[in-house]
Amino acid sequence: MYIYAFLKTPASPLKLPQGIKGCLEIINSQGLSALVEPDLQAEDLPDTDEQLMQSVVIHDQITCAVFYQTSLLPVRFGTCFRSETALFEHLALNQQNYIQKLEQLQGKAEYCLQGVPLDPSQNQPNLPNPTDSPSLRGRDYFLAKKQLHQRQLEHQQQQSQQWQQLIEIIGQTYPETLLADSQPNRERIYILIPQTNEIQLQQQLNHWHSQYTHWQLSLGQALPPYHFL
Secondary structure (H helix, E strand, O other), rough: EEEEEEOOOOOOOOOOOOOOOOOOEEEEEEEOOOEOOOOOOOOHHHOOOOHHHHHHHHHHHHHHHHOOOOOEEOOOOEOOOOHHHHHHHHHHHHHHHHHHHHHHHHEEEEEEEEEEEOHHHOOOOOOOOOHHOOOOOOHHHHHHHHHHHHHHHHHHHHHHHHHHOOOHHHHHOOOOOEEEEOOOOOEEEEEEEEHHHHHHHHHHHHHHHHHHOOEEEEOOOOEOOOOOO
């Protein structure tokens, strides 16, 4: 059977969406439960890239739909148990650990703060570019190119400094944070906070917009704690 998440046994019924291929169920064991699709096995998952990606998206949508109703521990896409007995054994073996994690994560959500570095021309729209000035010739042209290059280097240095300052500020303000690996033209910080503090975080983002002007900052929606398990 295919599994999506672990959660505390719900006090009242949850509204379960449709699974990847069939219906979902909640299997309970001494206060700990698992959200499963009992008739789906790993070999039943599609084998083409496009269909597999669609299944990954559905998996995440299902996890989020239940997360918005109750705290949970999300499980990696493609995780299956060979039988219900094997799942019960897993729940019994990990009950204390999972319950403790669920209590720590109760009411909390993960938010992704993304930073995209702005090009110097976006910060300084009037920055002259020698290639746009056909009247420049010889020494004047090369001097203008040198000045442009210098401004670009200064911009990159300021950009790096601003991002490091933002990392420090976020770490001081929000104890539960995780810095993702850098990607080309994108930086990400994951922040775990109570969902009731989301408006405050959005207000902080508005403040950071005015401070860290070399970056385009955006905040993702509330998600299960994928990066804090």
